[in-house]
Amino acid sequence: YIGELLHRLPDFVKRFNLPAEKIKIYCIEAAPKVLPMFDPKLVDYAVNYLKNQGVEFYTETPITEVKKGAVISKDKAFNANTVIWTTGVKGSHVINDSGYTQKRNRVAVQNDLSSSDDPNEFIIGDVSAVPSPDGRFYPTTGQISVAQATLAASNIIAKLNNQKTSPFTYHSLGTVCSLGPTNGVAELSFMGHWKLKGHK
Incomplete structure (x- = not known):
């Protein structure tokens, strides 16, 4: 998100007549580091690239309150008129409303993706x-989610044929982090393991 925002910022400044000299971008992260799924060298590249464009990083800084004009982390305040909240994905409230045992609107499923309450129910995706x-x-x-869908379909067919279901196994094809339209980092796992960084 930050890379895309930085890329669009000059256009926003011009279009909305914003005071560019007053705009600051903070990345506030509760964890010890950002992008933990990437190799440390790729993380260093991404963070340094964004720092060189003025982004300030604050790790081990859990947000305790968001109020008008500021984001608070314990005793530190980050003054802000615009807050972009990117803390991840939460499942739909439909799960909780339907009576499933859940945590943050997600249901803990068996290793074949079936519900703990009913082995004939399969639950996949963000919920x-x-x-x-x-x-x-x-x-x-x-x-x-795509890998879950493939297995769930296979297990439903197995159930219909009175066959044993298969457990979910996952092999990542890789992860990509965009730093804007022309830069990024990536770890790809097909035909070898590739660690990529830099401009397109």
């Missing part, structure tokens, strides 16, 4: 919490 081998839940991404 499902799928356990990974390390005991945590897989993140809610489009790539994982």
Whole structure:
């Protein structure tokens, strides 16, 4: 998001007659680092690229309050008239309203993606919490949802044929982080493992 915002900023300044000298962009992150899914060298490249364009990074800085004109982290205030909140994906309230046992509107499913309450129900996508081998839940991404859909369809067919269902296994094809329309970092896992950075 930050890379795209930086790219569009000159156009916004011109179109809306904004005071460019007063615009500051902060990236406030509760975790110890940003982009934890990437190789550290790729993270350094991305962060330095954005810092060189004026972005200020604050890690280990959990947001405790957002109020008019400021974002608060414990005893530190970041004055802001515009706040862009990008904290991830939350499942639909329909899950909670339907009576499923859930956490943040996500249902913890069995390893074959079936519901704990009914083995004939399969729950996939952002509303499902799928356990990974390390005991945590897989993140809610489009790539994982597509893999879930393929397995769920296969397991439904297995159920109809009185066959055993298969467990969900996931092999990432890679992750890409855009730093604007002409720059970015990527880790790709097909025909080898590729770590890429730089301009298109």
